[in-house]
Amino acid sequence: MKWTCLIITSFFLGGSFVPAPAKEKITVVIDPGHGGSDPGHLSSDKNHKPEKELNLIIAKKFGTYLQIYLNNVTVIYTRSDDSFPTLDDRVNVANSMGVDYFVSIHCNANERKTVHGTESHIHSMQSKSSLNLAKEFEKEFSTRAGRKSRGVKDSDDRTHSLQVLKYTHMTSVLVECGFLTNEKEAIYLNTDYGQDILASAIFRGFRSHITHEHPGIKFVKPVSNTNTPSSSSPSTTTTTKPTTNSTGKYHIQIMSSKEAIDTQSPEFKKLGLGVTRTKLNSNSAFKYRYTIGPYSDSESARRDLEKVKKNGFKDAYIINLSE
Secondary structure (H helix, E strand, O other): HHHHHHHHHHHHHOOOOOOOOOOOOEEEEEEEOOOOOOOOOOOOOOOOOOHHHHHHHHHHHHHHHHHHHHHEEEEEOOOOOOOOHHHHHHHHHHHHOOOOOOEEEHHHHOOOOOOOOOEEEEEOOHHHHHHHHHHHHHHHHOOOOOEEEEEOOOOHHHOOOOHHHHHHEEEEEEEEEEEOOOOOHHHHHHOHHHHHHHHHHHHHHHHHHHHHHOOOOEEEOOOHHHHHHOOOOOEEEEEEOOOOOOOOEEEEEEEEEEEOOOOOHHHHHHOOOOOEEEEEEOOOOOOEEEEEEEEOHHHHHHHHHHHHOOOOOOEEEEEEEEO
16 A cells, blocks of 8 residues: 555656647548348338448448548448448447447338438437437438438437447447338438438538547648549539529539439529539549539629528538639
8 A cells, every 4th residue: 555655646746647648530430231141121112222232322421521521530431342240340340449439320110101210329328429429410410411300319219229339439329311111211312312411411410529529630621622523624514504693703512422413403403593513534432513603703602602501501612613
């Protein structure tokens, strides 16, 4: 006992206490649920993708958003193809690498085909960081994606535990992006647009959480044309209708995507502005850019930018294509 006291006294009075170094970056494991011989849930439409494929698509889109728009975030996947890591494998990947976050991507099912909406699952409501992240996901699902949020669920709500949440040693959330047993929601989940918007909502929720939890890390990259696919070599352009601004160099970029999205989709048409889809010659994962314009001056573009953001495209911003 005397020796222990002596060490403690020397430790504090000698000024040798060294605080833990500030974290400079974070690591997230993205876990696309199911895979391989386990298809997960199925839609009643045989032309629809099984859950395992949708999970992988949305997971990769989420990871790509992180890599394009954020600094100091390392992304690890539990699977990047149609393989099946066991639940033990998924937990071990996260725990063995000392990661900070674990996000598992799934789609839901219910015997009642009218049930629809998103859910974010955690192990326990006592896990404050997991709870806060799950709340951010559900907020973005409701606002950014315009989906019905069914809220945050824990093991008490489910009446059982989920292995990937119970045994992972970090902030862990499993998101359910919608119900494949609901006809309308299954259609949405099987569209490029729906997948992009859901991945964007997960990204935005994650970004909000980590910027709050790690104020000493600079995550967000400066907004510039370099954060999106290059505009220098467009090869194909498709326009819904002429905008009221026929000349000028300013445009509003509303989003980008890997696959071409129909510019006549309801989400674009509700803007009441002409949307142009441009196919880009770029090494980026995103091959298409969607813009509104041109505008003769930035102030005119800024007025429409507010309208665009209010209608769900909150990441939209003004670009100058003459530069």
